[in-house]
Every structure is written in C-alpha cells, then in structure tokens.
Amino acid sequence: MAFDEALARVRTGGGRLTGARRELLEDLHRRAGRVTAEELASRHPGVDQATVYRSLAHFEEVGVIEHVHLGHGPASYRWAGTRTIAAVCQECGAVIDLPADELDALARRLDDEYGLELSLGHFALSVRCPACR
Amino acid sequence: MAFDEALARVRTGGGRLTGARRELLEDLHRRAGRVTAEELASRHPGVDQATVYRSLAHFEEVGVIEHVHLGHGPASYRWAGTRTIAAVCQECGAVIDLPADELDALARRLDDEYGLELSLGHFALSVRCPACR
DNA sequence: TTCTTTGCAAAATGTTTGCAGATAC
DNA sequence: GTATCTGCAAACATTTTGCAAAGAA
Numbered sequence: 001m002a003f004d005e006a007l008a009r010v011r012t013g014g015g016r017l018t019g020a021r022r023e024l025l026e027d028l029h030r031r032a033g034r035v036t037a038e039e040l041a042s043r044h045p046g047v048d049q050a051t052v053y054r055s056l057a058h059f060e061e062v063g064v065i066e067h068v069h070l071g072h073g074p075a076s077y078r079w080a081g082t083r084t085i086a087a088v089c090q091e092c093g094a095v096i097d098l099p100a101d102e103l104d105a106l107a108r109r110l111d112d113e114y115g116l117e118l119s120l121g122h123f124a125l126s127v128r129c130p131a132c133r
Numbered sequence: 134m135a136f137d138e139a140l141a142r143v144r145t146g147g148g149r150l151t152g153a154r155r156e157l158l159e160d161l162h163r164r165a166g167r168v169t170a171e172e173l174a175s176r177h178p179g180v181d182q183a184t185v186y187r188s189l190a191h192f193e194e195v196g197v198i199e200h201v202h203l204g205h206g207p208a209s210y211r212w213a214g215t216r217t218i219a220a221v222c223q224e225c226g227a228v229i230d231l232p233a234d235e236l237d238a239l240a241r242r243l244d245d246e247y248g249l250e251l252s253l254g255h256f257a258l259s260v261r262c263p264a265c266r
Numbered sequence: 267t268t269c270t271t272t273g274c275a276a277a278a279t280g281t282t283t284g285c286a287g288a289t290a291c
Numbered sequence: 292g293t294a295t296c297t298g299c300a301a302a303c304a305t306t307t308t309g310c311a312a313a314g315a316a
Binding site for chain 3: 144147149150151152169170171182183186187206207208
Binding site for chain 4: 181
C-alpha cells in the first residue's frame with residue numbers, strides 16, 4: 001500500500017493524523033520488514049509505549065498494517081499487503097518468508113471441505129530449517 | 134500414547150513421578166482435548182501454579198504433551214500424538230480441529246522447495262469460520 | 267470548539283525464577 | 292542419602308487501562 005493511502009486510512013472515521021502516528025507510519029513503511037512494538041518504542045523515544053500500542057491497534061483496524069505471532073515473544077508488525085507468510089524455525093528461531101501462494105492449494109481445500117476461509121497472517125508456520133535438520 | 138508409556142517417559146533422565154505430576158497427567162490423558170495451564174491449576178487446587186508450568190514443560194520435553202498457541206491468550210496443552218491441527222476463527226474465536234493430513238501436501242512442497250520440515254503443532258491456522266463469513 | 271490522542275503511571279495477563287523445605291527413588 | 296521436585300512469593304515480559312492535559316480538525 002502506498003504511504004499516502006495509509007495516511008488517508010488513518011483518518012477514516014474521525015481518526016487524527018498526529019505527529020506520533022506519522023513518525024510510526026514512516027518507520028513501518030520505510031522498513032517494510034517486521035517490527036515489534038518494543039523496537040518501535042525504543043526507536044521513537046519521544047513516543048510513549050502506550051501510544052505505540054494504541055497506534056498499532058488503530059493502524060491495524062484501518063488495514064494499514066498486520067501483525068503476526070512468531071513465537072513466544074512479542075507480536076511482529078509489518079506494512080499490510082505483502083503477500084508472504086512467515087515460517088519460524090522451532091530450533092534456531094530463524095524467520096523464513098515464503099510466497100503466500102504456497103498456501104493457495106490448502107486455502108482452496110479448507111474452503112471446499114470445511115467452509116473455512118484461511119487467512120494468511122496472524123500465525124506463522126512452525127518448521128525446522130535446513131540448517132537445524 | 135498410552136498412559137503407562139507416559140509414566141515411563143516422565144521418569145527418563147532421573148525424572149520423578151510425583152503426586153502432582155500423576156494428577157496432572159491423569160487429567161491431561163482423560164480429557165484428551167486442549168487445556169490451558171490456568172485451567173489445570175484451578176482444577177487441581179493442591180498443585181501450585183508454578184508446579185503446573187514446570188510439570189507441563191517437563192511433560193513436553195519428554196514428548197508426552199504438546200502445546201499450541203491459539204490466539205492472544207494463554208497456550209493450550211494436549212496429549213501428544215493426536216494427528217489434528219487447530220484452526221482458530223479470528224472473529225468468534227472458535228477452534229476447529231482438522232485432520233493433520235490436510236497439511237501433507239503443503240509439507241511436501243515446503244520440503245521439496247525450501248528444505249523446510251513443517252511441524253504440525255505449535256501454531257494454529259487462522260481462519261474465518263462458516264458462521265462468521 | 268469538539269472529539270481524539272497522548273503521556274504517565276498503574277494494572278492486568280501469562281509465565282518464569284530463587285530458594286528452603288519436602289519427596290521420590 | 293541424594294538429586295529432583297514443590298510451594299511460596301517475588302520477578303518478569305508483554306500488553307492494556309484510567310485519567311487529565313495536549314493536540315488535530
């Protein structure tokens with residue numbers, strides 16, 4: 001998603017585009033990878049941790065970012081719309097990004113057989129990476 | 134896995150089969166479904182919460198149980214070896230158990246293309262259930 | 267001017283740890 | 292007898308909340 005579109009979305013439903021939000025959005029957009037709330041907070045010392053969480057929640061509500069659970073630690077956030085899914089190595093913790101297409105066949109089966117709509121984000125796949133096998 | 138086999142496993146490497154552990158094992162075995170540490174602790178008031186966590190960790194180490202993250206709440210534990218995977222509805226939180234075979238094709242692809250060994254437990258699939266669509 | 271957002275501090279949630287005494291083997 | 296396990300209480304990590312002041316529209 002383009003940065004400007006994100007700015008517009010943040011304002012939907014009376015949302016305000018504050019300094020803190022703009023700062024966080026720029027960071028999230030620029031890096032494109034995954035970040036935890038704690039990393040964001042520490043990179044933006046002027047922005048309170050509570051504000052980081054509240055901003056992230058708002059960004060997610062308006063579809064600007066999405067979060068995924070990579071393991072036992074904190075959630076990871078990234079700019080929305082990247083069609084990849086995370087696989088986490090259970091042993092070394094490495095995160096491997098896979099094209100989301102890999103799940104297309106599974107998604108189709110789950111839909112056909114159970115009426116379930118598979119959503120790509122939110123949970124990682126649990127794997128063992130080549131190095132750890 | 135049979136209950137007796139579990140008892141044996143708990144003793145591997147000098148592990149002791151204590152009253153608390155036997156109680157928890159019986160509960161986990163009998164119910165076969167998923168339980169959180171907190172539920173276990175409250176069903177066994179004589180067993181301290183710390184003991185529950187430590188026992189669960191030990192049971193998992195010796196392969197008697199496995200845990201999965203179903204969402205934002207606590208982890209869920211269940212008797213090992215059940216070949217199903219959990220799908221969690223993002224909207225209503227319902228947990229749907231699917232035959233693990235559904236992931237066989239995906240597992241094969243991930244192995245062939247990336248050298249990744251997919252492991253079935255630990256993370257749930259994120260879905261929208263028929264009722265919520 | 268009005269409604270939203272912020273910072274701060276405190277609470278809530280889920281889990282882990284240190285330690286001295288109890289228990290399994 | 293000796294190493295492991297337990298309860299207790301305190302710490303920890305992540306996230307959420309209440310509230311009064313500040314800021315966006």
